[in-house]
Amino acid sequence: MAERAPASDPAEGGSSTHSTGATTGRDDAGTSRDKGTGDARRGRLALVLGATGDQGWPQVGELVAHGWRVRAAARTTARLSARIAEDPALAAAAREGRVEAVAVNHADAASLERALAGADVLLANYPSSSFHDARSLIDGAAAAGAAAARAGVQRVVFNTSLPMPATPLGYAAQDVRFAQREALGAHGVPVITLAPVVYMGNLLRGWAYPAIVERSAFEYPHYPDTEVAWICQEDLAKLMVAAAARPALAGRTLNVGGPERLRGADVARVLSEVLGRPIEFTSQPIEDFCARMRAVFARDATLDAARLVDELGRIYRWYNEAPERPFAVDMTPVLAELPVRLTTLREWAARQRW
Numbered sequence: 568m569a570e571r572a573p574a575s576d577p578a579e580g581g582s583s584t585h586s587t588g589a590t591t592g593r594d595d596a597g598t599s600r601d602k603g604t605g606d607a608r609r610g611r612l613a614l615v616l617g618a619t620g621d622q623g624w625p626q627v628g629e630l631v632a633h634g635w636r637v638r639a640a641a642r643t644t645a646r647l648s649a650r651i652a653e654d655p656a657l658a659a660a661a662r663e664g665r666v667e668a669v670a671v672n673h674a675d676a677a678s679l680e681r682a683l684a685g686a687d688v689l690l691a692n693y694p695s696s697s698f699h700d701a702r703s704l705i706d707g708a709a710a711a712g713a714a715a716a717r718a719g720v721q722r723v724v725f726n727t728s729l730p731m732p733a734t735p736l737g738y739a740a741q742d743v744r745f746a747q748r749e750a751l752g753a754h755g756v757p758v759i760t761l762a763p764v765v766y767m768g769n770l771l772r773g774w775a776y777p778a779i780v781e782r783s784a785f786e787y788p789h790y791p792d793t794e795v796a797w798i799c800q801e802d803l804a805k806l807m808v809a810a811a812a813r814p815a816l817a818g819r820t821l822n823v824g825g826p827e828r829l830r831g832a833d834v835a836r837v838l839s840e841v842l843g844r845p846i847e848f849t850s851q852p853i854e855d856f857c858a859r860m861r862a863v864f865a866r867d868a869t870l871d872a873a874r875l876v877d878e879l880g881r882i883y884r885w886y887n888e889a890p891e892r893p894f895a896v897d898m899t900p901v902l903a904e905l906p907v908r909l910t911t912l913r914e915w916a917a918r919q920r921w
């Protein structure tokens with residue numbers, strides 16, 4: 568069960584433009600002692616875009632655990648409905664009308680209008696700009712921003728999915744997120760932006776997991792001295808849900824990470840402890856990493872693999888070399904505003920199947 572965040576900013580007050588329920592026992596989502604009564608009117612309503620994704624799915628559970636009513640959105644509802652039914656807490660919430668799957672396509676403004684009707688908060692997660700056309704991602708955010716304003720949504724919590732500089736530096740993946748942030752807020756709905764560094768879940772992906780389990784090798788395109796505040800997607804969900812109840816953060820962009828800043832060798836040491844055998848870190852040359860990704864991009868004939876690989880190499884050099892050390896987030900000031908308990912790499916790794 569997700570951890571409960573402290574009560575919201577008092578400025579949140581007890582009112583909601585849409586909430587029709589009682590306001591007693593209010594916590595960050597407008598319910599607490601109300602929970603479990605089966606009264607679907609209680610609790611404010613959040614829409615989660617990208618809810619089938621690795622990022623969006625934990626946000627659904629976290630919102631429900633905090634007493635929110637949730638609409639979980641993806642292009643089709645079948646997979647979402649099945650996952651909700653498989654999760655005991657979510658299945659119970661669904662029976663009480665506190666969580667439902669809705670179909671939203673960013674390219675279909677009417678689907679966004681329907682999904683946002685009556686919503687108080689939008690948690691916006693978007694797919695990769697490598698595999699999706701940048702224009703469609705920006706237009707989708709613009710449609711969401713317009714629909715949110717019409718629906719009287721109080722705030723958007725926007726997940727950029729990657730670290731952001733203070734101002735655009737000409738990296739395509741970040742430029743799309745800057746444009747999306749502007750588009751989401753273009754009609755006056757306040758936007759709170761969270762920019763996460765590297766996900767611990769990447770260690771389970773095809774570009775890292777096989778080498779760890781088959782060759783006891785942790786190979787990653789990080790320089791030996793690059794410090795990284797690895798974050799798990801469940802902790803990003805906690806931070807997003809905490810932000811959803813904090814109007815004082817309107818307009819802010821917070822780079823967020825986990826509780827530790829680890830070099831590659833530190834990650835290998837943690838994995839060695841958890842797996843019970845020595846795991847060795849190799850700082851993978853960025854060119855090698857890009858060559859592997861070229862093969863992935865080349866499988867999709869609609870993608871311009873050469874351009875994407877070039878972009879990937881450029882941004883990975885920035886991650887490793889930029890003086891502002893984008894991966895080495897210090898969470899102390901962030902936790903003062905979003906007080907959640909963050910998961911160490913060791914805690915996370917011990918929960919995985921290796």
Ligand SMILES: NC(=O)c1ccc[n+]([C@@H]2O[C@H](COP(=O)([O-])OP(=O)(O)OC[C@H]3O[C@@H](n4cnc5c(N)ncnc54)[C@H](OP(=O)(O)O)[C@@H]3O)[C@@H](O)[C@H]2O)c1
Nearest residue numbers: 617618619620621641642671672673694695728764765766
């Ligand atoms: N920081 C890191 O370590 C890290 C690691 C991995 C990925 N990322 C970044 O995270 C971002 C997302 O990653 P991902 O692509 O793997 O995605 P994901 O968040 O796991 O999934 C994408 C979500 O978007 C939904 N979606 C896709 N197209 C849509 C559309 N047209 N309309 C509405 N919903 C749509 C998908 O739903 P359906 O397909 O079910 O409709 C899914 O729920 C990318 O920018 C990626 O680079 C960052």
